[in-house]
Amino acid sequence: MTSNTSKLLLITGFLGSGKTTLLNRLLSLLEAKKVGVIVNEWGAMNIDASLIETKGEDQIVELSGGQIFCSCLSGSFVESVVAMAARGPDYILTEASGLAKPSVLSSIIAEATKRAEGRLIYDGTICIIDAERFLTLRQAVRAIDEQVVYADRYLINKCDLVDEARITEIKEVVASLGPGKPMYTVTEAKINAEILTGDAQSFTMKPNVRYKGWGACGRPSSCVLRTTSPVDPEKLHAFLIEAKRFAFRLKGYLPLAPEGLLHLVDCSDSQISIRPATFGTGGKREEGLVVIGKKLAPPNQEVITGWKQQVGTDIYIEE
Template structure:
């Protein structure tokens, strides 16, 4: 776990002092590559002038998304890595660190969950937060970011995605520019059938307006029967540290081969052409230039990889990275 702007709490915390204003708590959900971090950045921009705190949950061992946040220096950010906040491995730490952010008395607390988040224990976790924090928090709801291009396939195969939809109160149908109007309508109809009371907003690049935060929490829907998502024991988390400046051709060669065995690859690297951020979901590869100021002080560039827990595949990814580095 790494922390920026606040120290996490590992022991029991019985903080009961009620703040004058209640913090509005939002959870951002969505499968890998849907646009959660983009939404978080857009919300931070919309909420300028308000006190905002952020908790970022990443499944991998290294925090990537928190470094990509466009925020003010006084915005407290906590990273929880190596798991998802709704599982037993992190749920306790999640509750304690939410409460630790209470000392900043934020107007808004935004939680970006992992792409593999399975929020079935959500109600119990919220009850625990209220038990320890009193009436300091108001749970405003879960916003689910949906990739319109990949949803038709993922909704039939990934259990965690459908579990996120079950507990979501607002569906943000993102990347609608990448699908036909007919597909967008079909997805909207399916989402409406799943949760008739949940609002559906179509967007590109997660562009939103403040009205998105006017959410009325809904009752969890009946979950769709799908293939279970990989558990912590089935997924291998690999961190690849950059030692040499790469060419874009070498990086692309690595990503094209490694993506055959990896569910997700993301990170920031230094190429001969400049700084870039990498984001792959399956065999879909995105490389974009980076100009954010946080990279000026970032010492190490790396990739975070989630792959099937298979020793041969894992060693193949690591060996491939080494060969690319040694060129």
């Protein structure tokens, strides 16, 4: 290993599990280090990049419109990692899409390591698990178990929102999928430096046909909702309650009435958050709401119908 070798650390976890919060926690831990960041979003807009707190010398790369373990983005991911490693950061932190399917991890890491010519070492994958939703969602979305299997360390997050019996059950499931690997229970993705240590066993794991495909819900699709005027907060909240029926996640920035100030909207089946936008130092600041649906076809019509019934203002939809 050369003196300027970069450590590549991946973060996986389903939509809404706390990956971006964890990434910011890691950046705080690595404040004295030079860090590169890659943020992967399933939808066309990269919301999470705008929430990341990087230092002035840190580099951030956005990869949107798919997941980095798919042929649609894996080439761009490898190129980004190799280019970033050439700049000599201590760490390259990668936040994968919440819908990442990492069973092909070993071949992608092998290609990146080879092309980096000694400037890159794989430091493992941290999978963050949503204690509220994990046991339910894993029944429908195959990628959830796949993310656990192909990780090296586990962070069971939001433990303050469930009882001890639920945490014990989650630990048993995770231990059966990834026996012998470190496991931490936390709230709000609060971590210490211990999370940065451990083996990178996932590099040696081969694809498993068990995780081929997407499961009962099929491959999720997405669209972007854009408004033409500020939105009434109460009507927006009513729309989000309706949207939980057909969407795994809604996240983005919308202007709220009466002032038209941008707010961060973040909704999953377990929570709704609407708060004034406070941007990090990374990424672009783009207005719109990414909707990740539960079906193969984009949720365009459900979005239009729900918005018309609950809000009533004009919108347009992009895929």
